[in-house]
Amino acid sequence: MQGRSHLLVGLAAGVVIDSLFHISGPALTGAHYVSLNLLVDKGVYYAAVALGALLPDIDNARSTLGQKLGVISKGIQRLAGHRTFFHSLLGLAFGSTLAIGIERVVSYLLDLRGYAFPANFVSSSHVFFFGVLFGCIFHIAADALTLGGVPLLWPYKQRFGFPPNSHWRFRTGSWPEFVIVWIIMFLVAAGIYNSIIVI
Numbered sequence: 545m546q547g548r549s550h551l552l553v554g555l556a557a558g559v560v561i562d563s564l565f566h567i568s569g570p571a572l573t574g575a576h577y578v579s580l581n582l583l584v585d586k587g588v589y590y591a592a593v594a595l596g597a598l599l600p601d602i603d604n605a606r607s608t609l610g611q612k613l614g615v616i617s618k619g620i621q622r623l624a625g626h627r628t629f630f631h632s633l634l635g636l637a638f639g640s641t642l643a644i645g646i647e648r649v650v651s652y653l654l655d656l657r658g659y660a661f662p663a664n665f666v667s668s669s670h671v672f673f674f675g676v677l678f679g680c681i682f683h684i685a686a687d688a689l690t691l692g693g694v695p696l697l698w699p700y701k702q703r704f705g706f707p708p709n710s711h712w713r714f715r716t717g718s719w720p721e722f723v724i725v726w727i728i729m730f731l732v733a734a735g736i737y738n739s740i741i742v743i
Contacts, residue, residue: 546717547598547608549725554597554682556732558590561678568671584662585671588650592643592672596679599639600630600687631684632698636677643676689724690716 562568568589569582601607602617604626610617620630629635650672655663666672685706688694691713693705705713714720 546721547601549721550597550601550683550686551594551608552725553686553728554593554679555590556728557682558593558597558675558678559732562589567669567674569665581659581661581665584654584659585665588654588662588666589671589675592675593679593682596639596643596676596681597683599676599680600635600683601626603628603630627687627692628695628698631687631694632696634698636680636684639680640673640677643673644670646676647672689713690721692716 563571568585572578572582572586598607598609602609602613603620603624604610605614605618605621607617610621624630630639647666647670651663651667654666684694684696688704688706690705691710693703693710693713695701696704707713714724
């Protein structure tokens with residue numbers, strides 16, 4: 545999938561996960577009081593989901609994240625190639641470890657700015673870690689819908705996709721990708737609208 549599609553699918557799925565499990569705290573819809581701490585927690589979570597949704601494409605210098613990282617991404621692509629390590633279970637473990645490190649930095653920076661409660665919440669609830677992890681999982685799952693599939697068991701080179709028959713999958717950037725992305729966005733928007741009406 546393209547970068548914007550990964551971002552939209554990742555954030556939409558992040559909304560669903562957060563609505564079901566309240567990872568970043570209670571839902572904003574229908575809240576009697578929305579504190580600054582809650583907004584910071586939501587911001588950290590959704591920023592982490594967005595980062596995770598783009599992170600596996602760090603191995604593609606032309607990707608959204610790859611263009612931002614320039615030489616780093618080019619080096620990774622030259623060394624590993626695209627859709628190899630970072631689209632596998634090993635890559636997911638690596639991304640999770642990276643997320644834990646970044647989470648500690650985020651928590652430290654929040655504490656430094658005087659946001660003691662959000663800093664404690666981020667470090668104790670692992671909101672940043674879960675955000676990055678979910679974003680990476682959604683990215684890999686979305687790429688599994690494409691013709692190329694993903695090498696989940698890398699360095700074993702077999703690629704996996706859904707559905708297993710590649711004739712039912714689509715090419716990156718083709719019209720089915722946009723249809724799927726917009727259907728997901730519509731369903732999430734309908735769910736949010738419904739929750740507001742119910743409240």
